[in-house]
Amino acid sequence: MIENIPLSKVQKERLTILEPQLRSCVKTADLNRAKKITAEIQELLRPTCHETRILQAKNWLYETALEAGRLTYAKLGFEGTIQKSSSRTRLHLEAISLLAICYLRENNLEKARGMVARAVGNINNIKSPERRKQFHRRLIQRLEEESILVGLKSEITDSLILEEVDYRAIQLVKMKSENEIFAEMGRAVPQRSVDLLQDIRSAYILRLPGPDRKMLLPPITEENKEALGKRASSALKRVAWRAVCCSDSDIYKAWSQGLSVVYDKKYIVGAIVAAFTSASISVMMVAASAAALAIKFGAEVFCEMYAPSSLMIDRKDKS
Template sequence: MAVEKFTLIQKERLGRLEPALKKAVLRGDLNSIKSIIIDLQSMYLATGNEAKLLMAKNRWLEVEMDQGNLVTAERGLIGIRIKANNKTRVYLEATTLLAICYLRSNTLEKAEPLIKEVLTNDTVIKSPERRLDFRRLVIERFDEEAVLYAIKSERISELISDTEMIMSEAVNLAGTYSTDKLYENLGLKIPKIAKDILSRVDTFSKRQLPSAERLKLPSPTLSHEDKKVGKTVFSSIKRNLYKSLCDKEGDINKKINTGLLSIQTTLTVAVTEVFNKLNIGIKIFLVNVLAIIIKLGLDVYCDMYKPVDVMDLR
């Protein structure tokens, strides 16, 4: 079906629904996302804009991944890759997301061919500068997902329950060290197996690029430096932390604004809940991450670490 122009009424609806979808994605509100996509679907399909529908579904499936629904995400992304033209941006984005899905499900052998497909595609993004920007950000995301999986795979568990002790240790670290030193300390605590997996994914990804592009990116050896590793680990959990800490209408900000709990106590409880959700039971990671957030301040953290979805790299 040829693509038709939207009517004025459709444009008005799209002007409400498309921004609402992005807000729902940022909040991780799956019920709202699905409802909005149903409303959008009738307009997109009636006008031959299937690519826009697939784009919206990519956004939805990234949230499914964020909430641990990997089987749903995998099936949906495979379906999008079948439906989409393999020379389109929506296909490239679905392939990127599917690679991330496999990184999260501990299947590097499935992720690597998709990583290669994403990073060797020279046709979808025509501008060399924009293509390099996309690849740089995608490699950063692959690195973050790899190290997050590696931390979980360690299967080291400590009981994370003493809020006062965790907060006290984090406040002490924040008051003692600079932000750079806190990143370095976090990197020092990362097990060797996690660093090896990070190095594997980072090196594999960069090997897919032409040498001229590779030279413009950080050297693969930097993935072994403790400060760089610490920043990657800290960034790897930002998607979950941001939705918990930075939603102005969320429970955390309401508790802070109403003074029900101190900011530090509220942050400690919130970060602990995210770690439990991610099955990261290593207390020293929690303390170091919390110390960095305290050191930065919540407003600065929310400004610096707002996660960028794959669909936002356009």
């Protein structure tokens, strides 16, 4: 790719506005907005042949599509990035990793394992040990979270009953500490989620060089219900956060307008139940635990703590 033309002042100023706006679309899963912003970035950068930066913007677009449930669109996009980028670049690695997540979401475990193996092999191209450790930890955590979500979605039996979830959530708030709520959620995670989590982690470690295995956090075990609950809660934030905190949600609109309805605990539980139902998650104690955490923290703290994060790492991001 020919990218030897320096960015102009106008380009830099526009990108400082457009790129953060595009990254924020991943949290909200706002695909239409992401498409418009990506088109603006492409129009801005195409005349000066900054193709790599355009591909980076498109990765944000495809990750937004992934979060919006548009998996075919996302897969085709990531496959395009993989074809157009050097195998030694972070851009290529991120596209492979996100494509693995697309296959996990589809419950296509064979292809997911294959893409995980490719991703692990490509992480070795990251020369900085700290950055390599950062990416390993972020990727394995995301894969474990996605495994939990797949397992939860496969356990569809009865619909969630708002009154029952509300009662259980209020009892959890009154009777349990934060860590005890996480343990309750861990106990409610179905066996399929646990098995899939362990399957994907094994596929990951199988391809990992010995020295790099030390970079991973300890495995989540079935016996440690609190740790399992925390990982499940981290996975479910992609559902619960949008129900409570996304600017398009009824709760967020009421909250931002200072309406007293947001202090009605059942209103918060109802939003989370609706979001879980839409995501085909019907495990009652998982929904009740998620609602209890939202009530216990309060909307402002919950929205800050549980905002969904992207797999892609910004240059300034050290976490």
